[in-house]
Amino acid sequence: MKRSGIVPAAMFIEGCLGMRKPTLEEVAVEAGVSKMTASRALRGVADVSSETRDRVIEAATRMNYVGNRLALSLSSQRTNLVAVVVPSMSNIVFPEVLAGISAGFDGSGMQAVFGISDYDVVKEREIIRDMLSWQPCAIIVTGLDQPEETVELLRHADIPVIQLMDLDGTPIDFNVGLSHGAAGEDMAEALIAAGRRRFGYVGSALARDLRAGKRKAGFERVLRAHGLGFAEQRIDDAFSSIALGKQLTTAMLATVPDLDCIYYSNDDMASGGLFACMELGIAVPQKILIAGFNGLDLVASLPAPIATSRSPRRAIGEAAAQLVRQAVVPDRDATQKTIVFKPTIVGIDGCEAAGPVS
Amino acid sequence: MKRSGIVPAAMFIEGCLGMRKPTLEEVAVEAGVSKMTASRALRGVADVSSETRDRVIEAATRMNYVGNRLALSLSSQRTNLVAVVVPSMSNIVFPEVLAGISAGFDGSGMQAVFGISDYDVVKEREIIRDMLSWQPCAIIVTGLDQPEETVELLRHADIPVIQLMDLDGTPIDFNVGLSHGAAGEDMAEALIAAGRRRFGYVGSALARDLRAGKRKAGFERVLRAHGLGFAEQRIDDAFSSIALGKQLTTAMLATVPDLDCIYYSNDDMASGGLFACMELGIAVPQKILIAGFNGLDLVASLPAPIATSRSPRRAIGEAAAQLVRQAVVPDRDATQKTIVFKPTIVGIDGCEAAGPVS
DNA sequence: TATGGTACCGATACCGGTATCGGTACCATA
DNA sequence: TATGGTACCGATACCGGTATCGGTACCATA
Numbered sequence: 001m002k003r004s005g006i007v008p009a010a011m012f013i014e015g016c017l018g019m020r021k022p023t024l025e026e027v028a029v030e031a032g033v034s035k036m037t038a039s040r041a042l043r044g045v046a047d048v049s050s051e052t053r054d055r056v057i058e059a060a061t062r063m064n065y066v067g068n069r070l071a072l073s074l075s076s077q078r079t080n081l082v083a084v085v086v087p088s089m090s091n092i093v094f095p096e097v098l099a100g101i102s103a104g105f106d107g108s109g110m111q112a113v114f115g116i117s118d119y120d121v122v123k124e125r126e127i128i129r130d131m132l133s134w135q136p137c138a139i140i141v142t143g144l145d146q147p148e149e150t151v152e153l154l155r156h157a158d159i160p161v162i163q164l165m166d167l168d169g170t171p172i173d174f175n176v177g178l179s180h181g182a183a184g185e186d187m188a189e190a191l192i193a194a195g196r197r198r199f200g201y202v203g204s205a206l207a208r209d210l211r212a213g214k215r216k217a218g219f220e221r222v223l224r225a226h227g228l229g230f231a232e233q234r235i236d237d238a239f240s241s242i243a244l245g246k247q248l249t250t251a252m253l254a255t256v257p258d259l260d261c262i263y264y265s266n267d268d269m270a271s272g273g274l275f276a277c278m279e280l281g282i283a284v285p286q287k288i289l290i291a292g293f294n295g296l297d298l299v300a301s302l303p304a305p306i307a308t309s310r311s312p313r314r315a316i317g318e319a320a321a322q323l324v325r326q327a328v329v330p331d332r333d334a335t336q337k338t339i340v341f342k343p344t345i346v347g348i349d350g351c352e353a354a355g356p357v358s
Numbered sequence: 359m360k361r362s363g364i365v366p367a368a369m370f371i372e373g374c375l376g377m378r379k380p381t382l383e384e385v386a387v388e389a390g391v392s393k394m395t396a397s398r399a400l401r402g403v404a405d406v407s408s409e410t411r412d413r414v415i416e417a418a419t420r421m422n423y424v425g426n427r428l429a430l431s432l433s434s435q436r437t438n439l440v441a442v443v444v445p446s447m448s449n450i451v452f453p454e455v456l457a458g459i460s461a462g463f464d465g466s467g468m469q470a471v472f473g474i475s476d477y478d479v480v481k482e483r484e485i486i487r488d489m490l491s492w493q494p495c496a497i498i499v500t501g502l503d504q505p506e507e508t509v510e511l512l513r514h515a516d517i518p519v520i521q522l523m524d525l526d527g528t529p530i531d532f533n534v535g536l537s538h539g540a541a542g543e544d545m546a547e548a549l550i551a552a553g554r555r556r557f558g559y560v561g562s563a564l565a566r567d568l569r570a571g572k573r574k575a576g577f578e579r580v581l582r583a584h585g586l587g588f589a590e591q592r593i594d595d596a597f598s599s600i601a602l603g604k605q606l607t608t609a610m611l612a613t614v615p616d617l618d619c620i621y622y623s624n625d626d627m628a629s630g631g632l633f634a635c636m637e638l639g640i641a642v643p644q645k646i647l648i649a650g651f652n653g654l655d656l657v658a659s660l661p662a663p664i665a666t667s668r669s670p671r672r673a674i675g676e677a678a679a680q681l682v683r684q685a686v687v688p689d690r691d692a693t694q695k696t697i698v699f700k701p702t703i704v705g706i707d708g709c710e711a712a713g714p715v716s
Numbered sequence: 717t718a719t720g721g722t723a724c725c726g727a728t729a730c731c732g733g734t735a736t737c738g739g740t741a742c743c744a745t746a
Numbered sequence: 747t748a749t750g751g752t753a754c755c756g757a758t759a760c761c762g763g764t765a766t767c768g769g770t771a772c773c774a775t776a
Contacts, residue, residue, distance in 0.1 A: 070761085071761070071762035075730075075765080079428070090454070130469065133426065383733090
């Protein structure tokens with residue numbers, strides 16, 4: 001903790017050479033070579049005799065030398081930072097994506113820098129602007145619906161841009177995710193195929209969580225195609241949670257008790273819906289079928305089966321990391337620009353395969 | 359995306375000055391001042407006339423100038439990076455801590471860099487070593503039980519070290535969290551006070567999640583003090599999950615059906631335990647009281663009440679950020695070194711206040 | 717005995733900013 | 747008319763590394 005320029009002689013005698021963090025120059029002097037040779041030795045590049053290399057490494061180890069990546073990156077004009085912007089950390093979805101990204105960078109020497117936008121496009125832009133000043137070698141953002149100004153910012157950054165989670169739109173550059181419109185369509189088809197006809201919808205924060213809105217729109221497209229529609233909806237401005245799902249479901253069923261299926265903006269909301277039904281003594285799924293989105297681990301352990309679309313969150317993160325790793329090497333033209341995932345619908349009898357609509 | 363040295367003249371005519379990212383020097387030339395004056399103007403420091411300032415800012419905006427923090431930090435010997443190492447992102451606990459840290463840095467200009475150690479001390483050390491090369495102005499790590507080699511690494515870093523979550527041990531420097539030993543003790547006292555006598559324990563990954571082990575040890579201390587003990591335990595090496603809690607509980611109750619209380623390593627496991635009891639038709643909490651740890655949002659919506667200790671995860675993150683913000687200013691001696699949180703026990707009748715053991 | 721190749725190493729410039737010191741213009745005051 | 751102060755700005759050095767070029771020693775070969 002001490003950053004003292006003057007250190008008592010006794011400290012040196014005790015061998016505390018590393019009180020002030022040593023530079024490569026100091027390591028080089030210690031090893032009796034030039035800075036350049038020390039640099040080569042520590043990086044393991046050619047043109048260094050093994051005796052010299054050993055001497056430098058020994059000195060660096062003894063002095064607790066830690067390289068300075070600021071200088072390295074500035075000098076070599078290369079960075080290993082990857083900026084990542086996600087909208088939220090308040091449910092498990094994005095943490096799993098981040099874990100996938102982080103794991104995908106293992107062994108590559110790349111380092112992810114995360115920012116949380118709270119589903120706020122202005123805050124997202126500020127975070128991106130801030131992160132770009134670190135000269136990242138790539139940037140990963142969530143969704144395809146950034147405002148024009150943010151898109152401009154990303155384009156001017158002159159680095160690979162990966163847009164995550166959503167495929168329904170025009171990507172700037174690279175794109176990894178799934179079609180939420182199709183996910184909503186597929187779920188509706190599956191539920192109708194399972195004999196459900198009287199649908200309700202419970203959602204939250206649709207103005208900010210655009211992907212949930214796309215699922216709902218897809219779902220409604222299929223309902224309309226079958227001459228159906230939502231008999232009732234409950235949408236709140238707050239962010240999704242189990243408690244909110246429970247509350248909105250209870251309220252909705254008080255008004256329209258004869259639904260046979262409720263579609264939720266995600267699994268948190270749907271789990272709350274299940275708990276509401278249990279409290280009301282409504283049989284799930286016999287009387288009301290509950291359908292969410294995400295395929296959270298939670299869902300598999302719930303006391304009654306609910307339907308959901310399993311989104312491969314960790315795999316999406318890992319795929320994004322792979323795209324970055326490929327994109328930062330010189331011959332980029334051959335790399336894939338888009339990676340498409342397709343969620344699997346589970347929790348409806350006879351429907352453990354991918355959804356029927358292609 | 360293009361990093362081309364040669365740009366068709368037409369591009370310039372269209373005003374695409376920013377194809378190659380401009381430097382401060384180029385902005386300065388454009389504004390007709392020196393690099394130094396441009397630097398002052400953009401930073402808003404004194405000694406720049408308002409006309410000059412406006413001219414520089416105008417040029418920078420027009421050219422899409424983005425400062426280079428690598429150069430800034432190297433030159434000024436100051437960084438705004440804060441390294442953060444957490445063990446896991448697979449349940450909501452650490453994402454909430456990270457969200458708190460991130461929010462705590464809002465407006466400070468500081469930027470958190472996250473790493474995930476997967477509860478692996480070797481990986482944790484590698485991550486720390488890697489992050490230190492970015493010359494962070496502070497580092498936040500999880501827990502107090504790093505091996506000596508890691509502690510040495512942190513000490514040599516010569517920056518404030520904040521250890522999160524746990525208070526049961528000797529901190530290197532700053533410390534924010536709660537006593538997990540005391541949390542286990544308090545929960546045991548409360549459960550005994552509620553009349554429970556025949557206890558079971560269900561946990562996971564105790565060899566890696568040391569804080570869960572400390573809670574269990576505290577719980578057992580109180581049991582012993584009352585002449586009690588765990589009638590049965592189920593501990594698995596896998597990481598905690600709802601599914602694992604359900605599975606272990608089902609297995610344990612098959613062997614020892616007459617328990618009246620089960621303590622779990624955390625709320626995920628406990629929720630699984632509840633679902634197991636529901637499947638077995640066991641009344642919760644009448645027959646078996648289920649107790650976890652964390653106070654997840656999930657718990658409040660569950661179909662039956664389970665006891666838990668509410669840990670203020672986001673607040674811990676925010677407090678850590680505050681410590682960092684105070685620690686990086688020069689007069690640090692007056693700052694608080696430790697911030698103590700105390701979990702609140704909920705879900706036991708008549709026990710909504712803080713636990714009784716101090 | 718020249719000549720050329722290889723192994724190994726160092727000098728120098730540079731990455732893109734900021735800290736520091738000092739210089740000029742201009743005005744007010746003795 | 748000197749003198750001193752203020753506002754504003756630039757030259758220079760430097761942060762801690764790496765890229766690049768070239769140099770020396772030494773050995774093998776013509």
